[in-house]
């Protein structure tokens with residue numbers, strides 16, 4: 001299990017780190033790394049700016065000197081930053097964790113969604129047959145893959161932009177391909193699923209053996225409330241994380257997106273995991289979709305209770321979503337980019 005490389009410093013140790021963890025800041029909110037580096041360089045030489053997680057809205061700013069980080073923290077934390085379009089930054093000191101102390105702690109893995117007790121999480125086993133699975137794999141392999149750093153993707157309906165973690169709702173690429181029509185039909189027949197609407201975006205992910213996906217919540221403003229993910233070819237473990245407020249979270253009404261970030265320690269989050277076998281369909285809705293991060297650990301071998309499962313083949317997933325038109329009005333504003341304050 002890979003834990004975040006940057007963590008909160010020990011009590012009283014914050015002055016010795018040159019790194020700041022800055023939330024409400026990043027490409028997803030229209031600020032490039034260069035712009036951020038340039039704004040922070042008024043406090044001292046900036047060594048680099050990089051993503052703190054996959055949200056696109058949280059970054060690590062690394063200064064050369066701890067004193068620069070300290071000055072930037074004092075000047076900018078919790079205040080509108082004129083150099084960054086008046087955006088209010090939420091900052092904490094952050095230290096690079098030495099590799100030896102990155103704990104390999106795993107979570108018990110459930111085979112069925114109700115065991116996780118996460119409202120809105122469903123898993124449908126054998127949603128398609130092995131023959132259907134083979135045909136779907138052949139169909140995507142005949143298409144054009146786009147290579148990301150560790151995996152390959154295809155987008156249908158609307159392109160998903162990884163920089164902004166959003167879609168351009170005005171650029172419709174066309175209907176979803178006919179080879180997924182039977183899946184959409186089966187989804188439409190599922191019983192007792194609230195807020196069903198026509199799915200119009202498909203992302204196909206191909207993960208080489210052992211490759212996973214960083215913890216994230218799919219951008220609220222990009223997609224509506226139901227996210228379906230069909231697993232093909234190989235299995236994986238999906239972990240769910242619900243972050244609770246850390247003691248560093250300022251208790252002001254303006255804090256809207258500070259709770260869903262990297263943990264300071266594991267006591268600050270709930271973690272649950274589920275085994276996704278090939279041909280199963282996962283559904284994230286409600287709280288599971290809006291408030292829990294989902295995460296595929298980068299493991300070549302998964303322990304599912306007492307059984308060891310080798311990820312010997314690639315895993316291909318088909319994620320079906322509905323592009324949102326208008327702002328998200330979910331009940332989880334602390335995780336919602338539509339409801340976050342500038």
Ligand SMILES: O=C(O)CCC(=O)C(=O)O
Nearest residue numbers: 203205218229294317319
């Ligand atoms: O591979 C999966 O099942 C999940 C993919 C995912 O979470 C995403 O594309 O946002």
Ligand SMILES: [Fe+2]
Nearest residue numbers: 216217218294
């Ligand atoms: Fe996702």
